[in-house]
Amino acid sequence: MEIEGQATVKESQPPKFALPVDSEHKATEFRLFSVAAPHMRAFHLSWVSFFACFVSSFAAPPLLPIIRDNLNLTASDIGNAGIASVSGAVFARVAMGTACDLFGPRLASASLILLTAPAVYFTSIASSSTSFLLVRFFTGFSLATFVSTQFWMSSMFSAPVVGTANGVAGGWGNLGGGATQLIMPLVFGLIRDIGAIKFTAWRIAFFIPALFQTLSAFALLIFGKDLPDGNFRRLHKAGDKTKDKFSNVFYHGITNYRGWILALSYGYCFGVELTIDNIVAEYFYDRFDLKLHTAGMIAASFGLANIVSRPGGGMISDAVGKRFGMRGRLWALWVVQTLGGVFCIILGRVGSLGASIVVMIVFSLFCQAACGLTFGVVPFVSRRSLGLISGMTGGGGNVGAVLTQLIFFKGSKYSKETGIMLMGIMIIFCTLPICFIYFPQWGGMFCGPSSTKIATEEDYYLSEWNSEEKEKGLHLSSLKFADNSRSERGRKKDSETRPVDETPSTQV
């Protein structure tokens, strides 16, 4: 579906892309096994670097039995470090969103990754509970690369496939949280067998995630491009991309109530996922008297479900969006996340090991799919402040993790199973606000599109620019995006505005 000649950006010759693109040069197909520049290459670079950050952030939990003896940690020290590891990213994600809007995802994420790599290297020389908490805190900042991943995918892929692209990139990155539970003990074992003693072997083991993180940042900088047409800086200098002001980006982001609702609901799918990553191994170990490495394998399987569940959520969002438009995306998100809450309640109530494992896996599928579905909606909330909205939502996820761990899993007020059940109830309540999300041009869960004057995609996205800015032509990319987002009306209405597209636009 190549549309040339509609481009209002001045080009000397139309650039050739390996994938079919729309008027913004965003790919309209998603080909998983291609590494074609710039679209699929950006995809692979972003998920691998995000995966590396997850591996680093959760590298300590599987090695805690050794670390806690070496650093003389108490259970409170460990709990606090766990909360610290997810709390740093709360503000880092919001800041990253703005940085993406202003500097581009490539520089923003590579900077963050290289600036947090020292924290991972310094984990090797931690010597007390304080230094351990600090390195986990600063390493956790790297989880903000999630936002640059989603921003980058939203910049590279068009509306029909943006949910899939976001879902696969996010899911395969989150996979790092599960993979690390298998990788770190393996690396530790190898180093110890070579001849190092336990208290030295775990320290050397941390160089692996640190180096992986550093190298992935280099790959990002060398091979990545911010936009299909090039990097921000070069496009800025050539006049092809306008540079926006932070205060405007910030204002239009925080005044959009949809961003806040999504931030809250994301706290109860992704936040819950992070909480479970931190507590589930201990839960199985204590409640069912398993060996530590068995409990660890079960814990890993929760995170590993991300390989299909989050991408699945993104694909469901795109499929439902194609047929029913934005209203379908919102309904799908609400249904899947609420069901996740139901299974969470069940998980807190079942008493046998087999049933617990089955319920946990079903719960993980719904919970992570909801994460994918959320980022099928986020790209459409704002065009000007896409990064900030992505950052707010992502940050909201971490806030949910901090809150949930503080309320239900700190100290001994609730047993872990009661905590899990109460968390499920909270998920259901905090998902209800999705019912209040309303787009004038597409409708919401319970209301159709508006029949008053502000009822087109152009009206919605151009309302973020004032007349001065429009005169300067700053709004042109939003205009193109508005045109491309018309598919969110759903198939019936969509056929009134453009010819029916016969070829499938999602190809994985």
Added chain:
Amino acid sequence: MAARALLLASLVLSCFLFPCHGTVLLSSLQRTLEVTASPTSGQVLKGGVDKITVTWGLNQTLAAGTDSTYKTIKVKLCYAPISQVDRGWRKTVDDLKKDRTCQNDIVARPYSPAKSTAQSEWTVERDVPTATYFIRAYAYDADEKEVAYGQTTDAQKTTNLFQVQAISGRHATMDICSICFSVFSVVSLFGFFYNEKRKAKRSQ
């Protein structure tokens, strides 16, 4: 916490109510062994460097034949209560299969009633964590079940405790590598920025 205590209590109670095969409770064992060790009360030993000399033997005031079932003696390094606070992985549980008090083995020797006392010298291993300890010896029968014990401290585990200062596991090489790689990461980032700026200027 309450759930754990309840679980523990029900475990202990259930073992009194039903004949439990294979479950040995510390409270059911007799303290027939005399154990002494070289560290004095409050002494701090260095991991990997200092040595402990442990002497154990049957309490001579007991009747003859008490030790007829003893086949092996295992001597272990055990955590004192102060090192178990807020550390559930070192919890004391009466059921010896679940007990996590004594996690470091010192020595195991076969036992014969003819030569009932024995001694062993042990260098504190390099993977022993920093903590406060006492020493306990278990006597096992032919089925590898505990039948008696002895320890260097009293029943409340408050007297005659010593400490171990563990090695850090760090090496100067590791410190230098960490710092070098960290500096390299940050410097290379600024190197890339500079390069970008140059390329952008050139393409103008």
